[in-house]
Amino acid sequence: xxxxxxxxxxxxxxxxxxxxxxxxxxxxxxxxxxxxxxxxxxxxxxxxxxxxxxxxxxxxxxxxxxxxxxxxxxxxxxxxxxxxxxxxxxxxxxxxxxxxxxxxxxxxxxxxxxxxxxxxxxxxxxxxxxxxxxxxxxxxxxxxxxxxxxxxxxxxxxxxxxxxxxxxxxxxxxxxxxxxxxxxxxxxxxxxxxxxxxxxxxxxxxxxxxxxxxxxxxxxxxxxxxxxxxxxxxxxxxxxxxxxxxxxxxxxxxxxxxxxxxxxxxxxxxxxxxxxxxxxxxxxxxxxxxxxxxxxxxxxxxxxxxxxxxxxxxxxxxxxxxxxxxxxxxxxxxxxxxxxxxxxxxxxxxxxxxxxxxxxxxxxxxxxxxx
Numbered sequence: 072x073x074x075x076x077x078x079x080x081x082x083x084x085x086x087x088x089x090x091x092x093x094x095x096x097x098x099x100x101x102x103x104x105x106x107x108x109x110x111x112x113x114x115x116x117x118x119x120x121x122x123x124x125x126x127x128x129x130x131x132x133x134x135x136x137x138x139x140x141x142x143x144x145x146x147x148x149x150x151x152x153x154x155x156x157x158x159x160x161x162x163x164x165x166x167x168x169x170x171x172x173x174x175x176x177x178x179x180x181x182x183x184x185x186x187x188x189x190x191x192x193x194x195x196x197x198x199x200x201x202x203x204x205x206x207x208x209x210x211x212x213x214x215x216x217x218x219x220x221x222x223x224x225x226x227x228x229x230x231x232x233x234x235x236x237x238x239x240x241x242x243x244x245x246x247x248x249x250x251x252x253x254x255x256x257x258x259x260x261x262x263x264x265x266x267x268x269x270x271x272x273x274x275x276x277x278x279x280x281x282x283x284x285x286x287x288x289x290x291x292x293x294x295x296x297x298x299x300x301x302x303x304x305x306x307x308x309x310x311x312x313x314x315x316x317x318x319x320x321x322x323x324x325x326x327x328x329x330x331x332x333x334x335x336x337x338x339x340x341x342x343x344x345x346x347x348x349x350x351x352x353x354x355x356x357x358x359x360x361x362x363x364x365x366x367x368x369x370x371x372x373x374x375x376x377x378x379x380x381x382x383x384x385x386x387x388x389x390x391x392x393x394x395x396x397x398x399x400x401x402x403x404x405x406x407x408x409x410x411x412x413x414x415x416x417x418x419x420x421x422x423x424x425x426x427x428x429x430x431x432x433x434x435x436x437x438x439x440x441x442x
Contacts, residue, residue, distance in 0.1 A: 079244040082284045083237065089313070091194065092235055098189050099237035106238045107387050109187045113199050114390035115162060116181065117206025118155060122164075124210050134171040147216025151396050155209075158393040194232045201229035208397045218399040222355070223301065226398055227275075234277040242428070243278055243350065243381055247285040249430050250379045254345055257375050266291035267337060269344040269371055270317070271324050271364070272352030273297050276306030278381075282348055283315035293317040294337050294344070296324055324352075325363050328371040343373040351382045353410075354395075357402050361413065369417040369435035378418065378432040384410060 087096050122128060125144050135143070137153045146152050156172050159165045166175045191199060205226070208219045220226060233239060254266055266289055273279040279295050286293060295317050297303050303321050310317055320333040328334060329343070338344070347368045353361050368378055385392050385404040392404045405413065410429055414421050418432035 078285065078288060079241075079248045082244050082281070083240055086235075086240055086281070086284065086313075087237060095193050095195070095235070095237050098186075098193055098195070099241075101186055101189070101238065103238040103242055104387075105184075105186045106190070106233075106236065107383070107391070109184050109190055110198065110202070111388060111390040112181060112184050112187065113202045114206075114394040115158075117202060117209065117394055118158060118390060119164075119181070120206060121155070121209035121213075122159065125213070128174060131165060131172055131174040134168075134173040136171050140172070144213075146213045148213050151213055154393050154396055155213075158389050161389050195236060197229040197232050201226050202391075202394060204229075205394050205397045209394070212397050218397060218401070220398050222398050222400060223299075227301075231275045231277075234275040239274070240277070240281055243274075243281040244285055246379055246381050246424075246428075246430055247282060247348075249424065250346055250348070250377065251285070251289070253377055253431065253433075257377075258345060261373075261375055263345065264290065266346070267341060267344045268293045269328070269334070269347040269368070270295040270349075271297065271347070271368070272350040273302055273306050274350040275302055276309040278348075278350035279306050279317055279319075280309045280313055280315060283310060283317050284313065287315060292337050294331075294333055295319045296322040296328060296331055296334070298323055324367060325360060326367070328367045334371070341373065343371050343376055345373060345375075346377045346379060347372060348379045349381070353382060354402060354404055355400055362416075365413065365417050372435050374434075376435060378414070378435075380410075380414065380429050380432065382410075 087093055087099060127140065127144070130140060130143055137149060137156060140146065140156070141149050141152055156165060156167070160167045160172070164175060165172045190196070205220060212219055258266065266286060268282065268286065268291060270279050270282055270293060273295050279293070283293055295306065297306070297319065298321065300321055303319055306319055318333045318337055320331055322331045349368065352364065356364065372378070383404055385406045388404060395401050396403070411421055414429060414432045417436055419434040419436055420432065421429060422431045422433065424430045
């Protein structure tokens with residue numbers, strides 16, 4: 072199991088002691104990288120099937136541009152085709168030079184990671200099943216130019232096991248540990264007696280539960296703003312199940328966060344939150360929407376405030392990101408460089424754990440609309 076600070080490890084064990092999450096104990100020994108490797112493998116299988124069905128293995132025996140491939144195969148969604156071709160370059164199946172792609176070598180089957188069998192014996196098997204569902208839609212989406220699947224109706228329920236997987240829970244709790252290490256010193260200097268946290272992107276309620284778990288050990292108030300009524304209902308049920316507290320309001324986070332009624336009630340005389348925590352919120356917003364949310368988050372913080380961001384990057388989930396383009400409204404995971412540049416627009420400092428987890432952005436520059 073990933074080594075975590077003592078408090079984070081205790082929170083993880085408490086989480087996995089409850090049913091049905093206890094069924095995931097057997098896979099808690101695997102890392103987030105192990106899980107993403109398994110998901111990328113499953114997604115790659117579906118992309119390769121679409122590759123064969125379209126006959127791209129024959130077309131790309133000679134170099135072709137994305138537009139040439141689309142013209143030859145009557146493909147309407149050129150951006151999705153580009154995503155597929157780039158992911159096949161990442162797999163080592165295609166070579167790319169000057170925007171033209173050529174078949175390098177081809178393997179009908181990719182090596183199945185050994186962790187897949189263990190994951191399939193847990194509730195995580197639902198995730199692999201919805202990956203299959205999305206794979207069946209790839210060719211239709213390419214040819215029609217219209218996304219086929221609805222996130223809530225077709226995929227969200229199946230993806231929820233990812234949110235309560237030990238791998239995501241570990242990283243959320245570890246991120247909270249790093250954030251608290253900063254806050255305890257700053258709040259002492261600022262003579263603040265209470266931590267006030269804003270949570271957006273509540274990860275089907277499980278992200279909010281993890282934050283509430285960790286910060287229940289300290290004097291704190293937690294506000295969650297979420298545009299999805301379904302996720303709010305899930306979060307309320309989970310908080311009751313775990314005996315935890317947080318203030319939740321359904322709110323459009325593209326608007327001024329400080330005007331939310333629950334925010335005004337909790338902040339009182341304070342000018343903003345001690346910190347803001349966001350989980351996987353960027354993937355369903357375009358660049359303008361992401362920028363507006365970041366503005367709102369930075370503007371809602373105290374001058375010493377910090378943003379904690381936990382989200383998978385495109386490099387970590389290349390094939391899964393490609394497959395998810397079959398979902399309506401999917402804008403994709405950001406690359407690590409995009410995320411770094413994005414956060415640096417509004418914050419003076421961006422701190423990272425290793426190279427692909429941005430754990431904290433400090434000292435907001437934004438004090439108004441900068442778009």
